Amino acid sequence: MxxxxxxxxxxxxxxxxxxxxxxxxxxxxxxxxxxxxxxxxxxxxxxxxxxxxxxxxxxxxxxxxxxxxDQDSISKQSILVIIKTLLASRSLTSKEMKTTVNGLLNLVTPEEQHEIRPIIQNESFYYLPVHHDQPLLRTIWQFSQFIIKKQAIQITYQRQRGEYKTYIILPESVIFSEYYFYIIAFNPHGKGNRFFRADRIKDYHQVNKKITQNYADRFEDGKLRQQIQYMQPGQTITLLFEFSGIVEAALDRFPNSVVKKRDSVRHCVLIEAKTYDTGAKMWLLSQGNLVNVLKPTKLRDEIRADLHAMLQKYDD
CATH class of the missing domain: 1.10.10 (Arc Repressor Mutant, subunit A)
Incomplete structure (x- = not known):
C-alpha cells in the first residue's frame, strides 16, 4: 500500500x-x-x-x-425527531418520503444511522401517505422561490368538487397543516388571503403581471400557527359512519379507513375506520349534517347528547 x-x-x-x-x-x-x-x-x-x-x-x-x-452540525437526536415528525405528517408520497429520510440519515455518521434506523423501522414500513399521491417536493421548492421573488403565478387548480379553475395569484407563504401543504396567496381584492392545497395545483407558470400589496396586507404565518391545535387520544374503536362531504377528507382523517358502500341516490358513502373515540368525535362533530355515526352505539349516543347540549345553549 x-x-x-x-x-x-x-x-x-x-x-x-x-x-x-x-x-x-x-x-x-x-x-x-x-x-x-x-x-x-x-x-x-x-x-x-x-x-x-x-x-x-x-x-x-x-x-x-x-x-x-467548528462548523454547525445537526445531532442524531435532531435527525430522529425530524424523521419521526415527517413520517407522522403523512404529507409526502412513499417515494419522496424514502428519499427524504435517507437524505437526512446521510447527515450523520454510519454508526449514528445504525442507532436511528431500528427506531424508525416500524413507522417507515407501515407508512401510509395521504390519498392524493402527488409528488410535492419540487412544487413546494418552486413556490418558495416565487415567494422570495414576489412573482405572480397563474395556476390551474382542482377545486373540492373536482372541477378545474384558473387563478392568477401572488404566493405569500407555504404552510403545512393537518396532512396537507397549502400555498397562501395575497388577494388584491381585499377579501382576505386565499388558501390553495399544493397537491391540487395541477399546473403553474409565471406571468408578467404586477401584483402589489401594502406592508399592512402581508400574511403572518406565525400567527396562523398559534391557532392550529388538534390532537386528542382516547379508546380504540371501530367506527362506522355515513358521510356526504368530500370523501378524500374523511379518508385522510382516518388513515386506515375504507369505503364499505357508496350510495349514489343519497349522495353519501359508508366508511369504516379503526380510530380513537375522543379525537374522532371532535372531527365528526365538526362536520355538522354531513355525517351520521352508526357504530359504536355508545359514541352515537354521546354525539346525540352533545348535540342536544349544544342546542340547549342556543335555546337559552
Whole structure:
C-alpha cells in the first residue's frame, strides 16, 4: 500500500466519526509508527491547505485521533425527531418520503444511522401517505422561490368538487397543516388571503403581471400557527359512519379507513375506520349534517347528547 492510499483510508475513517488508533494502523499496513505519524501530518496539512472546517485532534482519553469540526452540525437526536415528525405528517408520497429520510440519515455518521434506523423501522414500513399521491417536493421548492421573488403565478387548480379553475395569484407563504401543504396567496381584492392545497395545483407558470400589496396586507404565518391545535387520544374503536362531504377528507382523517358502500341516490358513502373515540368525535362533530355515526352505539349516543347540549345553549 502506498502513502496516498493509507492517507485516504485514514481520512475516510476520521470522516466517518471513528477514533483512529496509531498502533492499529501500524499493524494494518505493516509500517512503523513514524510512517503513520507522517501520514497524520500530511492529513493535517491537507485540511489547512483546503481550508476545511475540520481539526484533527488527539484525544488522550480515547487513546486515538478524531476529526472535530467548528462548523454547525445537526445531532442524531435532531435527525430522529425530524424523521419521526415527517413520517407522522403523512404529507409526502412513499417515494419522496424514502428519499427524504435517507437524505437526512446521510447527515450523520454510519454508526449514528445504525442507532436511528431500528427506531424508525416500524413507522417507515407501515407508512401510509395521504390519498392524493402527488409528488410535492419540487412544487413546494418552486413556490418558495416565487415567494422570495414576489412573482405572480397563474395556476390551474382542482377545486373540492373536482372541477378545474384558473387563478392568477401572488404566493405569500407555504404552510403545512393537518396532512396537507397549502400555498397562501395575497388577494388584491381585499377579501382576505386565499388558501390553495399544493397537491391540487395541477399546473403553474409565471406571468408578467404586477401584483402589489401594502406592508399592512402581508400574511403572518406565525400567527396562523398559534391557532392550529388538534390532537386528542382516547379508546380504540371501530367506527362506522355515513358521510356526504368530500370523501378524500374523511379518508385522510382516518388513515386506515375504507369505503364499505357508496350510495349514489343519497349522495353519501359508508366508511369504516379503526380510530380513537375522543379525537374522532371532535372531527365528526365538526362536520355538522354531513355525517351520521352508526357504530359504536355508545359514541352515537354521546354525539346525540352533545348535540342536544349544544342546542340547549342556543335555546337559552
Amino acid at each position: 502506498n502513502a496516498a492510499y493509507r492517507q485516504l483510508f485514514i481520512f475516510q475513517q476520521l470522516l466517518s466519526g471513528l477514533v483512529v488508533h496509531k498502533q492499529d494502523l501500524v499493524k494494518r499496513f505493516n509500517v512503523n509508527a513514524r510512517v503513520i505519524q507522517r501520514d497524520f501530518s500530511q492529513i493535517r496539512q491537507f485540511i489547512d491547505d483546503q481550508q476545511l472546517f475540520y481539526q484533527m485532534q488527539y484525544k488522550r482519553g480515547l487513546n486515538g485521533y478524531v476529526l472535530e469540526t
